[in-house]
Structures are given as C-alpha cells and as structure tokens.
Amino acid sequence: MTLPAPARIGMPIAEVDTPALLLDLDAFEHNLDTLDRTLAGRMVRIRPHAKSHKCPRIALIQMQRGAVGVCCQKVSEAEALVDGGVTDVMVSNEVVGAQKLSKLAALARRARISVLADHPDAVDALARAAHEAGVTLDVLVEVDVGAGRCGTAPGEPAAVLAAHIAGKPELRFRGIHAYQGGAQHLRTPEERKAAIRSAIDQVSATLAALQSRGLAADIVTGAGTGTYLLEAASGVYNEIQPGSYIFMDADYGRNLAADGQPMRTFQHSLFVLATVMSRPTPQRAVVDAGLKAHSVDSGNPLVADIPGATFVRASDEHGAIELASPDLLPLGSKLKLIPGHCDPTVNLYDWLVCVRNDVVEDIWPISARGAFY
Amino acid sequence: MTLPAPARIGMPIAEVDTPALLLDLDAFEHNLDTLDRTLAGRMVRIRPHAKSHKCPRIALIQMQRGAVGVCCQKVSEAEALVDGGVTDVMVSNEVVGAQKLSKLAALARRARISVLADHPDAVDALARAAHEAGVTLDVLVEVDVGAGRCGTAPGEPAAVLAAHIAGKPELRFRGIHAYQGGAQHLRTPEERKAAIRSAIDQVSATLAALQSRGLAADIVTGAGTGTYLLEAASGVYNEIQPGSYIFMDADYGRNLAADGQPMRTFQHSLFVLATVMSRPTPQRAVVDAGLKAHSVDSGNPLVADIPGATFVRASDEHGAIELASPDLLPLGSKLKLIPGHCDPTVNLYDWLVCVRNDVVEDIWPISARGAFY
Numbered sequence: 001m002t003l004p005a006p007a008r009i010g011m012p013i014a015e016v017d018t019p020a021l022l023l024d025l026d027a028f029e030h031n032l033d034t035l036d037r038t039l040a041g042r043m044v045r046i047r048p049h050a051k052s053h054k055c056p057r058i059a060l061i062q063m064q065r066g067a068v069g070v071c072c073q074k075v076s077e078a079e080a081l082v083d084g085g086v087t088d089v090m091v092s093n094e095v096v097g098a099q100k101l102s103k104l105a106a107l108a109r110r111a112r113i114s115v116l117a118d119h120p121d122a123v124d125a126l127a128r129a130a131h132e133a134g135v136t137l138d139v140l141v142e143v144d145v146g147a148g149r150c151g152t153a154p155g156e157p158a159a160v161l162a163a164h165i166a167g168k169p170e171l172r173f174r175g176i177h178a179y180q181g182g183a184q185h186l187r188t189p190e191e192r193k194a195a196i197r198s199a200i201d202q203v204s205a206t207l208a209a210l211q212s213r214g215l216a217a218d219i220v221t222g223a224g225t226g227t228y229l230l231e232a233a234s235g236v237y238n239e240i241q242p243g244s245y246i247f248m249d250a251d252y253g254r255n256l257a258a259d260g261q262p263m264r265t266f267q268h269s270l271f272v273l274a275t276v277m278s279r280p281t282p283q284r285a286v287v288d289a290g291l292k293a294h295s296v297d298s299g300n301p302l303v304a305d306i307p308g309a310t311f312v313r314a315s316d317e318h319g320a321i322e323l324a325s326p327d328l329l330p331l332g333s334k335l336k337l338i339p340g341h342c343d344p345t346v347n348l349y350d351w352l353v354c355v356r357n358d359v360v361e362d363i364w365p366i367s368a369r370g371a372f373y
Numbered sequence: 374m375t376l377p378a379p380a381r382i383g384m385p386i387a388e389v390d391t392p393a394l395l396l397d398l399d400a401f402e403h404n405l406d407t408l409d410r411t412l413a414g415r416m417v418r419i420r421p422h423a424k425s426h427k428c429p430r431i432a433l434i435q436m437q438r439g440a441v442g443v444c445c446q447k448v449s450e451a452e453a454l455v456d457g458g459v460t461d462v463m464v465s466n467e468v469v470g471a472q473k474l475s476k477l478a479a480l481a482r483r484a485r486i487s488v489l490a491d492h493p494d495a496v497d498a499l500a501r502a503a504h505e506a507g508v509t510l511d512v513l514v515e516v517d518v519g520a521g522r523c524g525t526a527p528g529e530p531a532a533v534l535a536a537h538i539a540g541k542p543e544l545r546f547r548g549i550h551a552y553q554g555g556a557q558h559l560r561t562p563e564e565r566k567a568a569i570r571s572a573i574d575q576v577s578a579t580l581a582a583l584q585s586r587g588l589a590a591d592i593v594t595g596a597g598t599g600t601y602l603l604e605a606a607s608g609v610y611n612e613i614q615p616g617s618y619i620f621m622d623a624d625y626g627r628n629l630a631a632d633g634q635p636m637r638t639f640q641h642s643l644f645v646l647a648t649v650m651s652r653p654t655p656q657r658a659v660v661d662a663g664l665k666a667h668s669v670d671s672g673n674p675l676v677a678d679i680p681g682a683t684f685v686r687a688s689d690e691h692g693a694i695e696l697a698s699p700d701l702l703p704l705g706s707k708l709k710l711i712p713g714h715c716d717p718t719v720n721l722y723d724w725l726v727c728v729r730n731d732v733v734e735d736i737w738p739i740s741a742r743g744a745f746y
Contacts (some may be wrong), residue, residue, distance in 0.1 A: 002375055003449055017472045017746050052461035076376055095473050096650040096705050099390045118651055121704055149691055150659050277469040278491055278523035286523050291717040292745050296670050316716045317446040318522055319726040331494055342688045344664040372665050373390050
C-alpha cells in the first residue's frame with residue numbers, strides 16, 4: 001500500500017509527479033534556527049512533537065540540535081520512531097487497551113519511553129503491562145489546564161493520581177503534562193497570554209498539591225507552536241513540545257503578532273505540489289489535489305506565490321481555484337498549496353520530497369504515516 | 374509505511390485494535406442487493422466508483438454481480454485495481470502530466486482503460502502518449518451538467534471536443550461523462566430531481582450536437598448514490614457509477630426521501646471502531662479516533678447504537694464525545710463511529726476489517742490507499 005516516491009533526487013520540481021508533499025529545506029532550517037534563537041537563555045528542554053512530521057529523519061535532526069527526545073501520540077507511532085533510531089519518545093497521550101499497552105511496554109526495552117495517565121484504572125493497566133514485560137515505565141499525569149480534552153482536574157485530583165502512580169513499583173512518576181491545546185490558535189497575543197497565564201496558575205496549584213504529598217514533578221511539559229514562548233518564560237514549565245513550527249500551515253499563519261499583523265516567526269516550509277488538470281472556464285482552474293491530498297478541517301489551503309489565485313473548494317480528488325485573471329495557471333502548470341492544517345495533511349503521504357532552490361535534494365519516508373494504533 | 378492489520382480472522386470485534394475500519398458484511402451485502410433490486414428492469418450498465426473503496430476485492434465482488442467494470446479517479450488507483458485483477462477501469466477524470474499519461478497508456482495494454490478529456494490540449498497529449506505506447510485509448514468527453522467542477526460546456530463545445538478526439542487515430546471517442554456531483558447531497562427529492570432534470574436536458578442537447586456532426590456516444594455515464602435512480606430512468610444515461618452506496622456515511626444519511634424522513638435505501642456498513650481512552654468528566658468521553666482516523670470535511674461522525682453519545686469535536690488523534698449520562702462509555706469500552714464522509718476516511722486506512730455478527734470474517738487490503746498520482 002506504499003507507492004513509489006513521486007520524485008528522484010536531483011530532479012527539478014517541475015518534473016515531480018503530483019500531488020506531492022514538498023519540504024522547502026531553506027524554510028525548514030530557518031524554522032529550526034528560529035526556535036533555538038527565540039529560546040536562547042530560557043531554561044527549558046525542547047521535546048518537539050513528532051505527530052506533525054511522523055518522520056524519524058526529522059526527529060533525528062531535531063535531536064542533533066539539542067532536543068532531548070520527541071513526543072508522539074500513538075504507540076505505533078513511537079514504534080516507527082524508535083525503529084528509525086529515535087532513543088527517547090514521550091507518548092504524550094493516554095494509552096488504553098491490552099495490545100497497545102503490551103507494545104508500549106515492549107518498546108521500553110529498546111528506548112526511553114514515557115506516557116501519560118489521567119485515570120487510576122489506566123495507571124493499574126500500565127503497571128500490569130510493565131510488570132508483564134519486566135520494565136519500568138515513566139508516567140506523567142495529564143492535567144487539563146483549559147484545553148477541555150483529556151486530563152485530570154488540576155491541583156488535588158492530579159496529586160491523588162500522581163500518588164497512585166508513585167505507589168506502583170513498575171512505574172516511575174515523572175511529572176505533569178499540561179498542554180493548553182485550545183490556546184495555540186487563539187488569534188491575538190492577548191488571548192494567548194490570558195489562556196497560558198491561567199494554565200500556569202493551574203500548573204502551580206498542581207505542583208503545590210504534589211509538594212504537600214511529598215511528590216516532585218521532575219518534568220513539567222506542554223506548549224505548542226502558538227504559545228511556546230509563554231510557557232518557556234513561565235518559570236514552571238521546564239520542557240516544551242512544539243510541533244508545527246517546522247512546517248507552519250495556513251491556519252497557524254492566521255495567528256497575529258503584537259503589531260496586529262500575522263505572526264511571521266516561522267516560515268511556510270510545507271507545500272502540496274499540484275497540477276492544473278482542467279481549465280473549464282476563464283475564472284476556474286481545477287487541480288489534482290483534493291480532500292485525499294490535504295486536510296481542510298482548519299480551512300482551505302492557500303495558493304503560494306500566485307496572487308489572484310484562490311483555492312475555494314475541495315472535493316475528494318479535485319481542488320477548485322478561482323482566478324482573478326484568465327491568464328493565470330494554464331492547463332498543466334504546477335503550483336504549491338499551503339495546507340490548511342499540517343498534521344493531518346502529512347499523514348496522507350508516504351514521502352516527503354525535500355527541495356532547495358527548486359531541485360529535489362532528498363526524499364524522506366514518513367515512516368509513521370497511518371500509525372494510529 | 375504499512376502497519377499490520379489490527380485484527381485476525383476469527384477474532385471478536387471486542388479484541389480488534391483501534392482505530393480500525395470495519396465493514397459490516399451483512400449491511401454491505403444488503404447494499405449490493407439493494408442496488409440491483411432498485412435497478413431491475415432499467416437498461417443501464419453499472420460501473421461502480423472504486424474511489425470510495427480503493428479495494429480490488431470489492432471491485433471484483435461488484436463485477437461478479439454484473440458491473441461492467443469500475444470507475445476510479447487516478448492513474449495510480451487504476452494500476453492498483455488492475456494489479457488486483459480488475460479488467461475494465463474508467464479513469465473518470467482528466468489526466469494531465471507526462472508521467473501519468475505514460476502510465477495510463479501502459480496500463481491500457483493490461484486492461485480495458487478509458488479516460489476523460491475536457492480540453493483539446495489534453496486530447497493531444499493523450500494521443501501522443503497512446504502513440505508512444507502503441508495502444509488505442511478510449512476517451513469520453515466530460516461535460517459539465519451543473520456540478521461546476523471540470524468539463525466542457527454542454528452542446529456544441531462538447532461536440533467540438535468529441536470531433537477532435539474522433540480525429541485522432543490513437544484515440545476512440547466513446548461517449549460523454551455527465552456527472553452531476555453537486556446534486557448527490559441535495560437534501561430533498563425535489564431538489565435532486567430538478568438538478569438531474571437539468572442535467573438530462575444538457576446531456577440531450579449534447580447528444581443532438583454530436584449527432585449533427587455524425588458522432589455517436591456509445592456511453593453516456595454519470596450518477597452517484599444520491600441520484601442514480603433518476604439517471605437510470607432518464608432514457609439518455611446508459612451507464613451509472615454510484616460509489617458510496619456500498620458504505621453510506623453520515624452525510625448521505627441526511628438525504629431525505631419523499632416522505633420527508635431520512636432516506637434508508639442503503640444501510641451504514643462502514644464504521645470506525647474506536648476505544649474510549651479518557652473519561653475526564655462525567656459528561657465527556659474521549660476516543661482514540663480523530664482527524665487522522667476519519668474525515669470531518671462533511672461533518673462529524675455519528676456514534677452508532679449508543680443513544681445519548683454525541684461526537685462533538687475532533688482533534689488530530691482525539692474525538693470528544695458528549696454523554697447524556699455518566700454511565701455511558703466507560704474507560705476502555707469500544708464504540709463504532711459512522712464516518713461523516715466515507716471516501717476520504719477509507720483513504721486513511723490500509724485494511725478493511727470485515728465483520729459479521731461481531732466476529733472478523735475477512736480482512737481486505739485497501740490496495741489503492743494513498744494512490745493519488
């Protein structure tokens with residue numbers, strides 16, 4: 001079920017088959033540099049989120065630059081990363097189900113593995129799986145600091161669960177996971193600051209509750225591309241886990257900076273290369289990249305570098321583009337789309353075609369594509 | 374990049390790893406029977422759309438029941454189907470680009486292949502590719518009968534392009550493709566009837582224009598799950614290409630019948646099996662199936678068989694479910710989601726886990742998963 005890559009190394013972009021997922025290496029490296037630069041002097045470890053790229057090659061590049069490891073969301077994703085040489089993976093998610101737990105515990109023999117919990121029954125199951133595999137698992141309590149998804153309530157409930165973990169000989173209580181996912185795409189800096197200020201307060205309350213039980217959180221982790229500077233400056237978070245910063249996407253591009261303009265900290269490095277396969281009217285081009293080539297859950301993709309061309313509608317295999325001028329985008333021309341949402345878009349592709357100066361420089365397998373178990 | 378299947382034959386559903394794509398075989402067979410039954414006495418060929426299932430096993434079942442072949446949308450998808458034993462594939466789409474054309478022409482040596490065109494330059498390129506491969510390609514003119522996507526205008530413009538095709542020794546003009554995609558999900562029968570009545574008029578005008586040039590359309594093809602009975606009764610369409618009827622999805626389930634109630638012609642046979650991985654509050658369950666496990670472009674999935682459980686929000690790897698009662702969906706329980714939109718959901722999976730009476734009866738590879746070239 002894996003097709004050959006749509007490109008060969010050395011090929012000009014113009015010859016790459018479409019749809020193809022392109023990584024602009026100059027922009028990607030700019031983004032890696034920018035993360036480091038903006039964190040200079042901050043006492044936080046970086047553990048980027050690999051759910052965005054699902055690519056061991058990128059994880060290793062991030063670790064070569066000082067990341068302590070990576071996060072991912074699924075056990076099978078962690079397996080693909082460890083198979084690709086990654087030595088430290090936090091499954092920043094609850095793991096529930098016998099098969100998954102058995103695989104997770106087995107993986108802990110091959111790499112440093114940590115995982116989250118937000119329920120005592122799940123802790124008991126983790127301990128059983130670790131016992132059966134003869135390993136000790138690092139476990140963090142997930143605390144809901146405003147995202148409203150998983151996690152215990154902050155403060156005492158989190159401390160109660162931490163004590164439950166600490167009481168299991170097969171588990172090590174390592175700290176708390178406090179990711180405010182809902183804050184990442186709040187549009188103004190004021191909204192993001194308010195959300196993270198509240199998260200920090202809840203983290204502090206949780207740390208106090210832990211302390212009153214004699215428990216210490218070695219790791220306080222969270223943060224995403226939209227807010228990581230706030231957590232890094234908080235004095236309570238000591239690990240951050242941005243993921244999308246390496247790619248950016250159209251939706252992150254709508255976050256605003258303090259000057260009211262779109263934030264331009266990171267550059268768009270991820271594109272879907274598409275071909276104009278129909279020019280049915282002077283105002284419409286249709287490209288060969290629809291819902292199976294990019295995810296529209298956070299809005300349509302943007303057309304890169306072609307003012308007057310607007311992506312207006314995706315169907316399964318087609319994208320309709322409205323044109324301000326009939327001379328734009330003739331039949332057969334290629335164009336780059338900036339995906340609306342990078343993570344689920346990357347998950348549609350087996351290969352990342354790495355380009356620089358419009359030439360294919362490398363091709364990286366997206367080894368954890370479809371790894372959702 | 375292909376993970377092992379999440380199930381084994383003979384396994385009870387309760388043991389299947391999640392997320393998994395389930396096919397309920399009783400409902401699937403009901404749907405196959407229903408299509409045949411509702412078309413009894415109609416003089417139309419059935420060429421189901423394989424873009425929905427991407428699975429040669431299903432294509433062969435459809436052909437064993439009398440389908441003349443299948444449609445698909447991409448050359449690489451056609452390759453996967455032919456590799457799986459399918460002998461007649463219409464690429465019901467324009468094919469533009471040298472690599473794709475060369476593969477399409479090569480495929481015509483191994484199976485009966487037809488393709489669409491809506492532009493004279495594309496016709497010229499098809500002829501060149503056929504010439505280079507030493508094959509003759511069957512080509513249909515795509516006519517826009519209201520969908521507003523690809524296609525020539527009906528009537529004279531379509532006839533002009535047909536004559537262009539007919540003038541190429543390497544191509545055979547076979548007919549017209551007149552799919553009114555925009556009509557499939559119109560909610561009331563009156564709206565669907567009006568849209569298809571208009572499409573039929575435009576097809577008739579096109580056939581008249583062809584006739585005045587001495588050209589005959591052997592094939593007049595179109596229709597989808599929402600409208601196929603109308604095209605089948607039209608007297609002008611002689612081939613229909615429904616796809617989703619085998620699966621249904623939440624969005625098709627919102628189409629209404631003449632009595633104002635949701636249409637129940639076909640049953641939901643396609644489900645995403647998910648596990649409750651977090652129960653953070655009495656009113657919320659979180660499942661392990663988010664944007665990477667089902668497509669929300671046509672709305673959220675529905676929770677099957679559990680009144681009071683409503684899927685309210687998907688993030689990358691999570692689905693949040695609101696519960697009317699705290700006793701519903703305890704941690705670790707499994708549930709079936711009815712995807713919002715079947716086609717892009719199927720494209721996320723490598724395996725279709727076929728179940729009957731809650732036991733895994735077979736596992737079919739989704740061989741054309743990710744085949745978007």
